[in-house]
Each structure stands twice: as C-alpha cells, then as structure tokens.
Amino acid sequence: MTLRQALESLQQDGSILRVVGAKGGSFVAEARVPVDISNLMGLSKQLLKSVHSASSIVISAQTISAEAAVAEALQLPVGEEVHRIHRLRYAGATPVVIEESFLPAGLFPRFLELDLDGSIYELMSSRYSLAPYSSVEELNPVIISEADAKLMEIKADSAVLGVKRTALAKNGQPVEYSRDLIRTDRLKIVVSGRVGDAT
Numbered sequence: 001m002t003l004r005q006a007l008e009s010l011q012q013d014g015s016i017l018r019v020v021g022a023k024g025g026s027f028v029a030e031a032r033v034p035v036d037i038s039n040l041m042g043l044s045k046q047l048l049k050s051v052h053s054a055s056s057i058v059i060s061a062q063t064i065s066a067e068a069a070v071a072e073a074l075q076l077p078v079g080e081e082v083h084r085i086h087r088l089r090y091a092g093a094t095p096v097v098i099e100e101s102f103l104p105a106g107l108f109p110r111f112l113e114l115d116l117d118g119s120i121y122e123l124m125s126s127r128y129s130l131a132p133y134s135s136v137e138e139l140n141p142v143i144i145s146e147a148d149a150k151l152m153e154i155k156a157d158s159a160v161l162g163v164k165r166t167a168l169a170k171n172g173q174p175v176e177y178s179r180d181l182i183r184t185d186r187l188k189i190v191v192s193g194r195v196g197d198a199t
Contacts, residue, residue, distance in 0.1 A: 056099075059086040059151075061112045063105050070102045073166045073177035081105035083112055085120065088151055091186060095152050098181040107175060120176075130175050132167035139163055139189075144181060152183055161189060 064084050071078045082102045089097035101120060103111060107130060114123050125131035142162035149156040160181045167176040182189065 053092055054090065056087045056089045056117055058116050059088055061085045061116055063112065066102070070177055073164075074102065074104055074174045076104060083108060085112075085116055087116070094183075094186055096183045096186045098148055098151060099178060100180070101176055101178040103176055104174075107173075124175060130169050130173075132175055133170040135165050135167045137163055137165050142181060148181060152181070154183065154185075160184065 062084055063081050065079045066074065066076055066082045068078050070076075070082060071080060074080075074082065076082070081104075083105050085099070085101045085103070087099045087101070088095050089099060103120075103124075105111075108124070108128055111123070111127075114127065116123075121132055140162045142160050144152065144154065144156065144158050144160050146156040149158060152160070154160075161184050163178075163180045163182060165176070165178045165180070166174055167178075169175045
C-alpha cells in the first residue's frame with residue numbers, strides 16, 4: 001500500500017510514467033522544460049536554457065484575409081490582409097509546440113520573404129521596429145486533432161494546452177495574434193508576475 005501511494009505521488013508530480021500491459025511498468029519520466037509564457041523572450045532562447053538545441057520548421061506561410069476572430073484580436077476590419085505563419089517548434093528532437101501566428105500585412109510588408117525559421121519577434125523588432133512589448137494570453141485545455149497529433153508525435157485525442165495570445169507594441173497597437181498548442185508532458189508552463197503596490 002505504501003509503495004503504491006509513493007508511485008502514485010511520483011506519477012502526479014510527473015517524475016515517472018506508468019504503463020499498463022505486458023511490457024508496462026513504472027519508468028522515469030523525461031524532465032519537462034520550463035517555459036514562461038508571460039515572458040516575451042523568444043521560445044528558443046527559453047528552451048536553450050534547459051536543452052541542447054531548439055529549432056522550428058515552417059509548415060506554411062501565406063498572406064490571407066483575416067477571419068473574424070483574427071481581425072478582432074488585431075483590431076482590423078474583417079477581410080484585411082494578414083500574414084499567417086504556421087510552425088512546429090522543437091526542444092531537442094522532440095516537437096513541443098504548434099504555432100499559428102497572424103501579423104497585420106500592412107505593418108509588416110514583405111515579411112514572408114524573410115527567414116522564418118528563427119525568431120519572428122526578432123524580425124519584427126530589427127526589420128520593422130515593432131517588437132512585442134506586452135501581451136494578453138488566454139489558456140484553455142484542448143483535445144488535439146488527429147492531424148496536429150501526428151505533427152506532435154502524440155496520440156490523437158490527447159490533451160494539450162491551447163494558448164491564444166495577442167501581442168502589443170509599446171504604443172498598445174496589436175502586432176501579433178497567435179494560437180498555439182503546447183505539449184505539457186514535455187514543457188512545464190510557468191506564468192511570472194509581480195504584486196503591485198498595496199493600497
């Protein structure tokens with residue numbers, strides 16, 4: 001009974017994986033990499049604090065007409081042109097995040113001609129002087145689709161963390177809207193902040 005309780009506690013902490021079946025058992029879990037989603041420092045820079053390599057591949061990049069949700073987040077008319085950048089992010093050799101980012105095409109002309117495998121935020125800053133300064137995030141559990149599960153190399157219908165983010169420039173103008181899917185079995189999500197002055 002004591003051993004069973006100890007194993008259950010380790011499983012809840014994410015320290016071990018328990019597999020049922022003939023080849024099952026209790027196995028040491030791969031350590032989760034901490035990522036602070038409230039920190040606008042690029043994901044790759046955060047991952048590189050804990051893993052030996054971080055990379056991304058572009059699944060697709062195109063200029064499209066903004067649907068209602070995207071237009072509302074970016075404070076644009078419905079149908080206004082936006083750049084949609086769909087990427088898969090890796091920690092080491094493991095796919096950990098699917099990103100779908102939307103940028104106002106009027107603010108970022110010829111953006112899709114740039115190298116999009118690296119930091120999009122660095123390109124926004126260095127090429128257009130429109131670096132994200134703050135953001136508003138919405139977090140929700142999501143059951144992943146079969147297509148996205150294949151990209152993430154996990155079982156279909158697995159639960160992942162869905163993050164919708166609107167990034168704002170220093171003047172408060174929306175410069176990016178993104179919809180991300182995050183593997184919480186490989187990333188440990190952290191939100192940092194500070195307590196304001198007591199009144």
